[in-house]
Amino acid sequence: MNVVSLPEDPPVILVVDDDPSMRAVIRRFMEKDGYRVVEAVNGEQGLEVYKRLQPHLVLLDALMPVMDGFACCTQLQLIASESIRDAEVFTHIKSLQDASRTPVLMITGLDDQESVDRAFAVGATDYLTKPIHWAVLRQRVRRLLQQSQLYQQLELATRELQRLANLDGLTGVANRRRFDEYLDAEWQRLARENLPLSLILCDIDFFKKYNDTYGHQAGDACLRRVADALSFCARRSVDLVARYGGEEFAVILPDTTVAGASQVAEEIRAVVNTLEIAHAQSAVSHHVTLSLGIACTQPNLNLDPTMLIASADAALYQAKAAGRNTYFPQTCAP
CATH class of the missing domain: 3.40.50.2300 (Response regulator)
Structure with a gap:
């Protein structure tokens, strides 16, 4: 006993x-x-x-x-x-x-x-x-x-x-479950307080080619280094960095305008570039790069936060269409 x-x-x-x-x-x-x-x-x-x-x-x-x-x-x-x-x-x-x-x-x-x-x-x-x-x-x-x-x-x-239970086992940042919970909680809080909410979706450019070239262990190491870079840039206690899925990450930025989110996105892009993670098969650079989509809105209790995700995803698509290794910001109507 x-x-x-x-x-x-x-x-x-x-x-x-x-x-x-x-x-x-x-x-x-x-x-x-x-x-x-x-x-x-x-x-x-x-x-x-x-x-x-x-x-x-x-x-x-x-x-x-x-x-x-x-x-x-x-x-x-x-x-x-x-x-x-x-x-x-x-x-x-x-x-x-x-x-x-x-x-x-x-x-x-x-x-x-x-x-x-x-x-x-x-x-x-x-x-x-x-x-x-x-x-x-x-x-x-x-x-x-x-x-x-x-x-x-x-x-x-x-x-x-x-x-x-709220962490991604590979990268140590928040997992998708925690992302969904936190986005919903902040959506409701900021709607009551009449404050803006920004979301950044980040995708590692040509990550499949990276895995095919260097192997999955190197791919895992790359994901961890990118996650660390995001956490370094989104440094406020209220900011949340999450692994959204595969090679895609998300950053929730409460009480942040699209201009403020753009500054964070540019810092993320620049920091990942300075890591100089070799990527010989990238069509953009000889190093690992990110494409980022930014969405910002004033949350409304009558709407669903998935509209913010859809807007950020559309912005990410535009960043990729613009040549990758860049970010595209947009404000979506509440």
């Missing part, structure tokens, strides 16, 4: 209780077991300490002046909800993930069913009555910390699996 071990650094336990003698006893007991203890004298102070230190566990008294434990626990859950939303945007900020599932053990002299039900209703993870049975407290604290750590490990693993 696998056992979840506690972190090597001492877990931080926040004790919120208006009784100084009770806080002192709990502190000594918890510190004896190797935990780091911080104290708060009421719910309001407890919330401030919680937000500042983000403890691993909260031991919370129910009956206190200023703000009781039930109101405090309710506020803790609101803070946790905000942390979860923030963590969805800033997925690499671990402190927000840790704060999202901090267990709360309510310790109180109230032992009636109504108080117990109320404690769990406001978000308490567990409930312990006074006078405290210290052996029970020790085991519950350890169990809650282990469960919290396991939850965080599962959450991080789930996020990593989700991240991998």
Whole structure:
């Protein structure tokens, strides 16, 4: 049976209780077991300490002046909800993930069913009555910390699996599934905010001849280098580079006009040229080149984002017809 071990650094336990003698006893007991203890004298102070230190566990008294434990626990859950939303945007900020599932053990002299039900209703993870049975407290604290750590490990693993599910296995940029999801989400967001959306479709010129000449392993390496170049040029956090299919890539540029997208497209074209990836069978150059089609529109909730893709695809066709190794911009009506 696998056992979840506690972190090597001492877990931080926040004790919120208006009784100084009770806080002192709990502190000594918890510190004896190797935990780091911080104290708060009421719910309001407890919330401030919680937000500042983000403890691993909260031991919370129910009956206190200023703000009781039930109101405090309710506020803790609101803070946790905000942390979860923030963590969805800033997925690499671990402190927000840790704060999202901090267990709360309510310790109180109230032992009636109504108080117990109320404690769990406001978000308490567990409930312990006074006078405290210290052996029970020790085991519950350890169990809650282990469960919290396991939850965080599962959450991080789930996020990593989700991240991998959205990536193209060969190039490391977003895959077609992620492209479709992101385009739809940005279409709706920018429609509400009345902002423009640009899309660049990029195609490696004469890529079939490249594979036929140099082999598929060289072709895979070429795709990776081109993907890296696109990621270098579309550098804003809101920009998305995706492998659209085969040797074709797409770049979603939110809040970007056709002029801004044209600048990005020219930079992409120039950077790929400077890579000087040999392509002896190219009818354009002795090196790998790109053709790019740009489309820009003001999203409309009554329309489908596929019209933007169709427009960019038409622009890409025009870039190829113009001799390749170039880009063609166009604005499509919303």
